[in-house]
Amino acid sequence: MSDQAQKPFSFKLLKTDGAARRGEITTPHGVVRTPAFMPVGTQATVKAMYPQQVRDLGADVILGNTYHLMLRPTAERVAKLGGLHHFMNWPHAILTDSGGFQVMSLAQLRKMSEEGVSFRSHHDGSKHMMSPERSIEIQGLLGSDIQMQLDQCIALPAERSEIEEAMNLSLRWADRSRTQFEKMGGPGKGQALYGIVQGGDNPELRVESAQRLGEMPFEGYSVGGLAVGEPQEVMLRMLEVTTPVMPVHKPRYLMGVGTPEDILESVARGIDQFDCVMPTRAGRHGLAYTRFGKVNLKNARHAEDPRPLDEEADCPATRDYSRAYLHHLVRVNEGLAAMLLTWNNLAYYQFLMQGIRDAIEAGTFEDFRQKTKEDWARGDL
Numbered sequence: 126m127s128d129q130a131q132k133p134f135s136f137k138l139l140k141t142d143g144a145a146r147r148g149e150i151t152t153p154h155g156v157v158r159t160p161a162f163m164p165v166g167t168q169a170t171v172k173a174m175y176p177q178q179v180r181d182l183g184a185d186v187i188l189g190n191t192y193h194l195m196l197r198p199t200a201e202r203v204a205k206l207g208g209l210h211h212f213m214n215w216p217h218a219i220l221t222d223s224g225g226f227q228v229m230s231l232a233q234l235r236k237m238s239e240e241g242v243s244f245r246s247h248h249d250g251s252k253h254m255m256s257p258e259r260s261i262e263i264q265g266l267l268g269s270d271i272q273m274q275l276d277q278c279i280a281l282p283a284e285r286s287e288i289e290e291a292m293n294l295s296l297r298w299a300d301r302s303r304t305q306f307e308k309m310g311g312p313g314k315g316q317a318l319y320g321i322v323q324g325g326d327n328p329e330l331r332v333e334s335a336q337r338l339g340e341m342p343f344e345g346y347s348v349g350g351l352a353v354g355e356p357q358e359v360m361l362r363m364l365e366v367t368t369p370v371m372p373v374h375k376p377r378y379l380m381g382v383g384t385p386e387d388i389l390e391s392v393a394r395g396i397d398q399f400d401c402v403m404p405t406r407a408g409r410h411g412l413a414y415t416r417f418g419k420v421n422l423k424n425a426r427h428a429e430d431p432r433p434l435d436e437e438a439d440c441p442a443t444r445d446y447s448r449a450y451l452h453h454l455v456r457v458n459e460g461l462a463a464m465l466l467t468w469n470n471l472a473y474y475q476f477l478m479q480g481i482r483d484a485i486e487a488g489t490f491e492d493f494r495q496k497t498k499e500d501w502a503r504g505d506l
């Protein structure tokens with residue numbers, strides 16, 4: 126995709142059903158139907174999947190991790206090779222994170238300052254500096270359609286003073302990220318920069334963060350600082366106080382979420398975009414998501430079960446292989462186990478998102494939510 130002026134990035138709110146929203150994001154690499162689940166493509170690949178397979182399941186956008194790609198192969202090398210879309214043969218939308226969350230969770234010898242975070246690579250110990258400016262520069266080199274500000278996400282529970290300090294630092298970094306994004310001509314390329322709402326599990330700080338961020342010119346807004354160990358009801362409560370004070374006509378992205386239930390409950394509270402390693406990581410660990418709940422293929426009870434995971438499914442991994450065979454592959458640690466279960470799990474997540482989008486369009490989201498939860502509770506008959 127050339128850098129010439131592109132159609133501007135835009136979001137259209139097509140329908141609401143309660144607080145649930147059906148929308149459409151237009152990016153330089155195609156339209157993203159929301160609510161959307163974004164498969165995680167950490168090191169320029171959605172693990173154990175071909176790009177076309179991911180696309181055929183209905184994914185309009187995938188996530189790339191800035192921390193991993195800045196270390197290997199480096200953003201400069203990806204740029205030299207035509208940018209991340211070309212490099213990984215994914216011609217559709219790409220969202221990148223800022224790298225901050227993974228610096229805090231993976232890197233060594235981290236040193237936080239107003240400037241940014243200095244750290245050593247967890248691969249070879251090489252020294253790096255992640256500042257708001259450097260993060261945006263990297264995301265620009267990757268050619269990301271939807272970029273994230275650098276923020277500071279803290280683990281919960283935390284003292285109010287600690288939450289407030291991290292929230293205010295993130296707001297200062299939001300401003301510096303925006304300045305760098307505009308300096309690099311992001312808006313003119315049809316790219317987006319999302320601000321990230323922080324505020325921990327404190328309702329007042331959540332509202333303050335969302336309001337102050339909403340006064341800044343971002344193309345979308347993420348809800349950060351959640352799915353960091355707090356109970357689900359705390360996460361949902363924070364959404365109930367935060368989304369009502371977020372801009373209505375901009376996308377809302379809940380970072381790192383989540384299980385099918387987290388997603389269903391968060392759509393009901395006004396969230397449009399999701400990403401999570403759950404479906405891909407669980408697939409590599411023998412766990413299958415289905416319409417009727419989770420199936421742990423490691424469990425010996427599947428050893429002679431001739432049924433597929435779900436004979437009514439469109440996905441070959443879900444329909445054409447017996448549980449006995451999947452159990453065997455998992456038990457002998459064959460590569461095909463990860464391939465088939467990742468395929469199944471991403472197929473189920475996209476099936477769920479399509480059901481959510483259809484239900485909002487039909488004005489039947491509440492019924493859909495109840496029926497889906499009943500089916501999950503039915504369990505794996």
Ligand SMILES: O=c1[nH]cnc2cc3nc(NCCN4CCOCC4)[nH]c3cc12
Pocket residue numbers: 222225226276277278321348349350351352353380381382401402403
């Ligand atoms: O505030 C944030 N800022 C920038 N990136 C984030 C990423 C985030 N990812 C999670 N949770 C991920 C939880 N995963 C669930 C599955 O297992 C791995 C962890 N919470 C997150 C918060 C932030």
